[in-house]
Amino acid sequence: xxxxxxxxFLLGGGGASGAILTPGxxxxxxxxxxxxVSDTARAEAAAETLAKLKVEVKGFExxxxxxxxxxxKLYKDHGADGDRMQGVLAELNASWExxxxxxIDLRFExxxxxxxxxxxxxxxxE
Amino acid sequence: xxxxxxxxxxAVTLAVxxxxxxxxxxxxxxxPDPAKVQRKMNATLEGEKALIRSTVxxxxxxxxxxxxxxxRDRLVAEQAETxxxxxxxxxxxxxxxxxxxxxxxxxxxxxxxxxxRLQGELVALIDAMKKETTADEWKAVSKxxxxxxxxxxxxxxxxxxxx
Numbered sequence: 001x002x003x004x005x006x007x008x009f010l011l012g013g014g015g016a017s018g019a020i021l022t023p024g025x026x027x028x029x030x031x032x033x034x035x036x037v038s039d040t041a042r043a044e045a046a047a048e049t050l051a052k053l054k055v056e057v058k059g060f061e062x063x064x065x066x067x068x069x070x071x072x073k074l075y076k077d078h079g080a081d082g083d084r085m086q087g088v089l090a091e092l093n094a095s096w097e098x099x100x101x102x103x104i105d106l107r108f109e110x111x112x113x114x115x116x117x118x119x120x121x122x123x124x125x126e
Numbered sequence: 127x128x129x130x131x132x133x134x135x136x137a138v139t140l141a142v143x144x145x146x147x148x149x150x151x152x153x154x155x156x157x158p159d160p161a162k163v164q165r166k167m168n169a170t171l172e173g174e175k176a177l178i179r180s181t182v183x184x185x186x187x188x189x190x191x192x193x194x195x196x197x198r199d200r201l202v203a204e205q206a207e208t209x210x211x212x213x214x215x216x217x218x219x220x221x222x223x224x225x226x227x228x229x230x231x232x233x234x235x236x237x238x239x240x241x242x243r244l245q246g247e248l249v250a251l252i253d254a255m256k257k258e259t260t261a262d263e264w265k266a267v268s269k270x271x272x273x274x275x276x277x278x279x280x281x282x283x284x285x286x287x288x289x
Contacts, residue, residue: 076268078261082249089245104230116223123221
């Protein structure tokens with residue numbers, strides 16, 4: 001439980017990869033963009049951005065899974081102290097930070113392909 | 127906008143808000159019964175205490191370990207609140223077409239500060255729990271914790287799941 005919780009601190013979530021954003025959700029964004037953006041060139045540019053986002057998400061899923069195994073092992077190990085756990089967390093944290101920044105970069109890249117009206121249409125509803 | 131489009135839009139909003147890492151609670155497929163979840167968690171937590179009492183031979187250590195569980199539960203609640211606040215902030219930023227990069231960076235920095243502090247407390251708590259047990263006792267306790275305690279359910283109430 002605490003292992004998942006620690007991961008949640010890093011990721012703000014706790015799904016399969018610890019994050020909500022999955023290849024499936026990226027695909028869903030793509031469908032919505034496709035429906036809202038009629039301009040072919042901008043739609044293609046948005047699709048390229050989302051393809052990069054999908055790669056990013058998949059890459060971090062792998063990193064997360066690997067770290068989760070390491071943390072679980074340390075949690076079970078009575079002789080493993082917190083420093084060792086912090087070491088694994090530090091690595092995961094660095095990956096998370098990088099992935100986070102990359103995702104935000106791509107959010108702004110996606111924005112360049114959509115007008116304000118299209119953006120509102122895609123993300124309206126919450 | 128049609129109902130279908132609104133639904134899709136909501137899903138997409140969640141997905142893109144997850145660019146900045148929303149809590150997974152928000153993606154529950156259906157709203158679970160909060161009372162049922164709470165009952166299940168209460169039973170699991172009581173089971174954990176019973177296991178500690180039956181496993182940790184030194185009663186003083188068992189008492190200390192059980193007391194640490196309360197600290198853990200406090201951290202779980204605080205974590206859920208922190209993540210929820212971050213989720214809301216990022217959701218609003220993402221929906222704002224004119225939001226600046228610095229707005230996102232500040233939100234991430236604020237969240238990082240909170241979560242790193244809580245992470246440090248959790249790691250220290252794990253250390254403290256181990257110290258109240260022998261290797262064999264910890265093996266039994268940690269096995270139960272890893273198998274039975276679900277963070278999504280523990281954080282459910284505080285994160286507003288199902289609302």
